């Protein structure tokens with residue numbers, strides 16, 4: 032019954048144009064592909080066969096792609112030695128799988144004599160037997176996690192209840208947001224003040240203001256909204272910088288409000304799959320760590336997949352985040368097929384009954400065709416396992432890159448069907464205005480913003496707070 036009350040209604044922002052095309056799949060590989068089996072019934076011994084067939088099919092859909100799949104690479108599963116979220120009853124299930132379920136793990140263990148799977152088996156064996164726990168209490172705890180601020184369940188279920196402590200840092204958060212955006216706002220307000228010193232509002236000043244706002248990355252549409260409103264209120268009259276800031280805050284709030292949405296989780300999926308995409312260095316891995324911290328802190332069971340198989344440091348970094356956040360992780364050797372890794376991670380998440388699976392990906396724009404092929408393949412493979420997966424496709428954007436971020440949304444939206452954004456590095460940049468430009472143009476939900484490198488430096492995106500911080504007004 033755990034979380035069964037959360038109904039599937041997740042649809043917003045989904046770019047259906049980017050979803051895998053059934054016709055293309057039908058044309059792909061002649062070999063029959065097993066339908067995604069019900070997770071609990073999926074015999075683990077056939078996972079490798081299913082995976083290979085599925086990957087072949089996905090690859091056949093794009094024969095030009097070079098996937099760099101070394102022959103000898105098999106994903107390795109690195110659950111934590113002690114999984115704080117694994118109830119004893121589940122531990123028992125894992126420790127005593129059906130006979131078929133043993134094979135893939137045994138394969139991995141055989142290829143890798145020191146494979147962590149064995150350590151895990153030992154760790155699970157060390158768990159107290161199920162009877163020693165209070166199953167009713169455990170079920171209750173697992174059944175009613177309160178989602179952290181910035182997330183929402185796709186129903187009116189009690190998980191909507193806010194985490195109490197999420198309310199309390201409101202003031203300090205706003206303070207931090209203002210500090211983070213201080214460079215953006217002080218640059219803007221300095222320019223605005225000098226523009227309006229001893230000048231009545233006329234066509235020239237309006238044009239200068241429009242140029243200034245466009246240069247600040249707010250976008251033409253928002254710049255015009257601001258100048259039109261200002262003209263309607265003050266044309267021919269004296270204008271102060273404070274007048275402009277007030278109107279700016281109000282107009283930017285109107286642009287941002289429709290995109291400031293919580294990240295909806297449909298926990299009836301088990302796992303709800305979040306695919307994280309974005310150019311290298313935009314903060315994917317760090318953001319995954321921060322999200323995992325929020326989710327596991329709220330009592331959800333999180334599995335990470337180290338799908339950026341092109342950078343050893345990225346795999347290592349995600350392992351560290353997994354450890355820090357009490358999440359499980361499936362990772363592979365460098366150069367492994369990312370779609371294969373995603374497959375394994377999904378199956379593991381099913382077996383482990385994870386609530387959320389977060390898949391990291393590479394973001395090498397240097398080879399766009401290859402990147403596209405890889406991402407498409409990951410999306411296609413996940414979609415075979417669960418027709419609605421990935422349920423969320425998050426793109427991270429680095430605020431410091433300004434207009435580049437705008438182009439990046441264009442690219443990844445088409446390739447991976449991005450459903451929502453997280454803008455990182457808003458601390459200390461003078462280019463925070465780009466978020467407004469992107470919101471106006473792409474109208475994709477913005478779930479969170481990153482304001483630092485720390486585990487807690489990810490905050491739900493609030494339109495009014497952000498607009499006031501950029502405009503330099505408000506408490």
Ligand SMILES: Nc1nc2c(ncn2[C@@H]2O[C@H](COP(=O)(O)OP(=O)(O)OP(=O)(O)O)[C@@H](O)[C@H]2O)c(=O)[nH]1
Pocket residue numbers: 309310311312313314315316317318339342344345348392393394427455456457458480481482483484488
């Ligand atoms: N100041 C600041 N730094 C951040 C933020 N988010 C991430 N970073 C830093 O940005 C750098 C790149 O972050 P990663 O998480 O490695 O980015 P990535 O997209 O995974 O990059 P690759 O691993 O190269 O694919 C790291 O040094 C992070 O600590 C943020 O919100 N603010």
